[in-house]
Amino acid sequence: MAKPIEITSVEQFNEFLKSSRIVVADFYATWCGPCKQIAPFYEQLSNSLSRPKVATFVKVNTEAEGAKAVAAEYRVTHLPTFIVFRDGSVVERVKGANPKELQTIVETLSHNIEHATQGEGSGSGGSGGIAWRGADLPRGYIDISDTIDVRGLELLNADESHFSVRTLFNKSKPSALSKDKAESSEKDWVESDTDEQLLLYTPFNSAIKLHTIQITSLPPTDDEDDDDVPMRPRTLKLFTNRPHNLGFDEADDIDPTQTIEIGENDWNSNGTASLGLRFVRFQNITSLVIFVVDGDGDGEKVRIDRIRFIGESGEKREMGKLEKIGDQQGE
Known part of the structure; x- marks a missing residue:
């Protein structure tokens, strides 16, 4: 359990995608009012759900040197945007400061954290978790x-x-x-x-x-x-x-x-x-x-x-x- 990690480079971000089963990324800017409004809620999620090498919560400042390249790679055009990754692939994307929608995503995330902690593979199915896919997703989709x-x-x-x-x-x-x-x-x-x-x-x-x-x-x-x-x-x-x-x-x-x-x-x-x-x-x-x-x-x-x-x-x-x-x- 920890606070969200501030991303400073593409390399750092890619390393989290490799080392953590689930990564939740908050794309924000310091001038963005809605970003500030939802920030405490996001930090609360990170404190309650983060697990080493299982679930990692990060923040990506879209105007910071080094981090803005990450936003460009995932075609972030609205702030805030929250992107959920599993095994390096995008599985969910929430645009705007929408706590209710983010809460729904997190409930599914919690289910998957439980399974990941128990060592289940990413191919596990079931209606409550991330869908099985037979191939990787194209980056950004x-x-x-x-x-x-x-x-x-x-x-x-x-x-x-x-x-x-x-x-x-x-x-x-x-x-x-x-x-x-x-x-x-x-x-x-x-x-x-x-x-x-x-x-x-x-x-x-x-x-x-x-x-x-x-x-x-x-x-x-x-x-x-x-x-x-x-x-x-x-x-x-x-x-x-x-x-x-x-x-x-x-x-x-x-x-x-x-x-x-x-x-x-x-x-x-x-x-x-x-x-x-x-x-x-x-x-x-x-x-x-x-x-x-x-x-x-x-x-x-x-x-x-x-x-x-x-x-x-x-x-x-x-x-x-x-x-x-x-x-x-x-x-």
Whole structure:
């Protein structure tokens, strides 16, 4: 338990990201009124939750020499901004002096501190903690899968015996990667039905900026008839801001926002491919249709275990800005 640590260099900050499982960073400026208002609350959190090599609370003065490079690296444009890192990756970002929102993040953080203290790995899932991801996040972006309006999800051509569209966004580690996978009776993945094509309609609760899609696919490797073994997806077509799902004929005829070809080398050891998007085309997204056109192989079905959306969530009301405006200049 300790007070927040003042960051003086990029090297110091990066060292904390390497040595501490969880890092909470307060980006502030001395002239910023809202920063001063929330500072005691942040210090109280640090005093109660910090743990050596488990949870570290730091402060980053965006105008101090050495520290402002950290703010630039993580594209901090509003003050205050609080960024939560786990295992070196951004998992949460709070803009503005919003104690209620920060308190919610900290409650989740407390849960993860307990697990980290008990030595559990970063891949542990569960609805109460940080979501499992099969690949690192692009620097400066966060997992925004929680912005999905799950009530509006729709998946066409899914095998009913492997069907629950919400499974694709489950926060837990896929059972196929678990040591006890043989003991799991629940099928936590999705397969296509009559052929290898799938159509997934995903609405969002607010407009988002989408940077990367991470898809995890873990087909079995047992020696079975090739026609019975599902494939990983190969060709994807993405359609943005549609009011509803497309039909397969319609998806074939309409020009997509982007087409992605997934190569064999794109899949990592967790069976996850990180698919970078043409960011300028995905700036104000309210819904996304993912059309799996075909699979990588000669099989008849495609399998998907998890999907993660990486980018920036919709803007919230800001209580402080980086620019020196109004009565903040005199504070």
